[in-house]
Amino acid sequence: MTQHPFPGRRFAGFLFDMDGTILNSIVAAERVWGAWARRQGLDVDSFLPTIHGMRAVETMRRVGVPEDVLEAEIAALVQAEIDDVEGIVEIAGAAIFLKSLPPERWAIVTSAPRALAERRLAVAGLPVPALMVTGEDVANGKPAPDCFLLGAERLGQSIQDCLIFEDAPAGIRAAEAAGGAVLVIDATHGHPMDTPHPRVSGYEALAVSTAPDGTMEIVAAD
Known part of the structure; x- marks a missing residue:
């Protein structure tokens, strides 16, 4: 150090x-993103390390979220993060x-x-x-x-x-x-x-x- x-x-x-x-x-972010990833059918363990430091839009596009639902998915994800701040x-x-x-x-x-x-x-x-x-x-x-x-x-x-x-x-x-x-x-x-x-x-x-x-x-x- x-x-x-x-x-x-x-x-x-x-x-x-x-x-x-x-x-x-990290704990709060991975709770929210982990739940989202499971709903998308993603492998949570391999997905979560890729979210840190990135905007939701780049992360979701990287895993193939369609553009016509992207804005709604981001809004829901951000609200879930605002609501979940424990830890x-x-x-x-x-x-x-x-x-x-x-x-x-x-x-x-x-x-x-x-x-x-x-x-x-x-x-x-x-x-x-x-x-x-x-x-x-x-x-x-x-x-x-x-x-x-x-x-x-x-x-x-x-x-x-x-x-x-x-x-x-x-x-x-x-x-x-x-x-x-x-x-x-x-x-x-x-x-x-x-x-x-x-x-x-x-x-x-x-x-x-x-x-x-x-x-x-x-x-x-x-």
Whole structure:
């Protein structure tokens, strides 16, 4: 585990994925998606690992949901996720870490729709940022880089000056394609991830030093 992932490097903005990165929603998400997969006649065990970090539209298209019922299927799935939030918790230290950041310097960039994102953040006790890019804001979801590029643009920063916090392979690929630095949060990983990027298991050992110009450096927590 890397405790000091970018020593001496300052960033103009932080972009955070949500599920698996600042909160753990795996149990709830897999309950809902597992029930949906069984109704579709899919092999649940092989299907569930493919849902993380992706929008519902890409996931459903990948398994062949017809276009004429796709919108209704997505709406029903999202409502089920909004209704089922049991077991959703913050990643260790995330709330304190996020609240320590300059509000104009960070954003959440998630594949979830806004209503679901706001519901899960509230349940986990995490702040809703001034800026949040959701799956509804882009034409192409992760692993396309669109969401992170939009997040940096809305922060008014170059993506090359941003640090992207991610956990899922699709999100990591999106971050790489966008051109930002990547910090992998592996708190929810059941197995070691092969990644060239620095990794941390949570935020408890991390703090942020903010310079007068607003740039941020990750440092060790006191």
